[in-house]
Every structure is written in C-alpha cells, then in structure tokens.
Amino acid sequence: MDGFTLIADPTRRRILDHLRVEECDVGGLIQVLGLPQPLVSKHLRVLRDAGAVTAVVSGRRRVYRLGVDPLPDVLAWMTPYHRMWATRLDRLARALDEEETS
Template identity: 60%
Template sequence: MDAFMVIADPTRRRIIDTLREGAADVTTLIERLDVSQSLVSKHLGVLRDAGTVRVEVAGKRRVYHLADDPLPAVLAWVTPYHRKWANAFDRLTHLIDSDADSAADDHDNTKDDNRD
C-alpha cells in the first residue's frame, strides 16, 4: 500500500500520531484511541506491511514503534510546498517587522516634534 493510502484512513493517522509520542502495545492503543482490538490489529497490520511501524516482541506482548522513516513518500511530496510556504512566511515576517520599525520611528519623531 502506498504511503498516501496509509494516511488516508483516520484510524491509522491516530495510531501514527499516538506512536509518535512513544512505543505502545495493542492494549495501550485500544485504551488511548477508544477503538476495538480487531480494528487496532487490522490497522497495525497495514502500517507494519507499509513499513510505517515496526514491532518488537517483548515476552507475550508486541510493542509497536513508529519506523525511523515512516512516510518517506509523503515527506518527499510535502517538502517543496513546505519550503515555498516557509519562504513566503519569512518574507511576510520581514515585511511586518519593517513596518513595525517604521511605525516606531514615526512615533518617536512625532514625540520629538511635540516637544518643540
């Protein structure tokens, strides 16, 4: 399954978000997400097959971790847009700061004019 199909399902996104905070077993995921065991297991299987999560066997428990590079295709697709938006916000911040500096200078000049 491709990465975009992986994140298309809201339950899988919630599992990914939960595992981003730290490893969890199925019982923990069931409690945190308030969903059935069968649903969590189904989605963990999809996430595991897609390479989004990895599983560690700890005794009778299976502990799930977010993979080191869980969604490379999504990251590759989003990165150019992130750069574009970040650059636009940087320019906007610079413009706002310049306007604020100009307004402060104008205010200081007005105070000086009022003292005369």
C-alpha cells in the same frame, strides 16, 4: 501501499498520531482508540507491512513505534509546499520588521 493510501484511513492516522508521542502495545492502543482488538491488529499489520511502524517483542507483548522514515512519499510531496510557505512567511516577517523600524 503508498503513504497517501495509508493515511487515508482515520484509524491508521490516530494510531500514527499516538505512536508519534509514545510507543505502545496493542492493549494500550485498544484503550486509547476504543476499538476492538482485531480491528487494531489489522491496522497495525497494514502499517507494519508498509514500514510506517515497527514492532519489538518485549516479553509476551509486541511494542509498536513509528518507523524510522514512516511516510517518505508523503514527506517528499509536502516538502516543496513547506519550503514555499516558509519562504513566504519569512519574507512577510522581514517586511513587518522593516515596517516596525520605519
């Protein structure tokens, strides 16, 4: 599954957003999301199969965290836009600075 399809689902985006901040087991995600365990597990399996998250066994728990490169196709698509806007905003900042010093 490509990254765009992966993040098209709001539940998967919420899981990724939470795991960006801290790693978590299924029980913790159930509490944060307020969703039933089978649904959370289903989304975690999809995310894990796509490489967006990894799981580490810790005792009787599986602790999930973001993968090393969770959404490479999304990042590759966004990078040119980010560069374009960063360049334009840098030019705007310079123009404003020059206007202030004039």
